[in-house]
Amino acid sequence: MKRLLIALLSLTLVGCSSSYGRPKLPYDAWYIGIGAPRHMEVWVESVDVIDQRGLAFERVHGGVVAYNNKTLGWWNGGGSMKPIGNVDLPEIIFVRWQSLVEPQTYNVRIDIPQWVRDEMVKPQRAFCPWSQKWKTDYRQNISIGMAPGGIAKAWIGGPCLENKEIGRFVGKVDKRGPDQGQSGGRYAWPSLEPESKAYIEQHGIPYGSW
Template sequence: MKRLLCLLGMLLSLTACASGPNLPSTPKLPYPAWYVGLAAPQHMEVWVETVDVLDQRGLAFFRVHGGVAGYTGKAAGWHRGGGKSKPVNNVDLPNHIFLRWQSLVEPQAYKIKIQIPQWVRDEMVRPERVLCQWNQQWKTDYREMITLGMAPGGIVKLWVGGSCLGFKEVGRFQAEVEPLGPYRGASKGKYVSLEPENKAYVEQHGIPYGSW
């Protein structure tokens, strides 16, 4: 059942809708698309119901990402940026990001609206000459990725970075509990099932609240 829900979620995440009159065909960015990354601490399994974006033109785009996240190497603490990323095509730089997800180890559903500071958008279009560590070649790179890190208790961290540039922390945020529950009540209180290995880890070690 979890895999069926996974497939459904990924199909939904591929369908982004925009609202607003006279939508331009392509935003004027120095790259084809910017990226959203989803991350969580190891074993602290999450299911992202939706990532929505209000861009700097005031246009709304729904379900630009969702589903499973990429996981760090340990349960306590964070790495810096990264995660399971997806290009956000034909969307200008973000003014607000809306995130709704299920923290499966609790379980609890959370939601948050994050206002993106202007300095982040400035970073996303500022070229920087850098030596890429993975191929030892110089290139002009941009911080075109925003990573959303989710942890139990509704903790969200946000970073901005690039493939060859380091990630800069934007902020740490506290989400609120979604009062309607998972899928805003559509699943009648049923969460996506927790993977057995993550369930076993939490039963043995607990949840390291306070480390994020």
């Protein structure tokens, strides 16, 4: 019965998506980037989105993140970027990830304020350093950084526009463990990279620094 209900819900969502049509945005897709502080290894199981139409989209991103190699703390946005096509501007973003240095599994809910959606469709003149030219640009990138202790931060930015912080969020431990309890407690990677392992053994995990 549970599987039947899930199947019916999925069909309902597909039908709703088709009836709503393609979102009316000034670009083909917006982007989600995922990352983590240096040495704080992460595996993202799922990024799910509820857009401003109320439609749910599961697993729009996940997997390997980008690490901040310049400093040990946060970097001002960026990450492993993925285009999010045929999805309207986000209202809520859910992230489930494995913090491999602890190890622990977390869930976090990121509520996207209206000012962020307004910023995402606001055309702005921007100077692009790599092309040395001015262009009309949009802040169409949402970056999410994850750290031990279930801490997440989110930023909004554009290819040629600086990032603005959306907020800091505290996730909850997923008591089911990695892969929603389907992996027998095994994490994505059985061991850390040698450099990360050496750093953790020498310095520990800097909880409270994020």
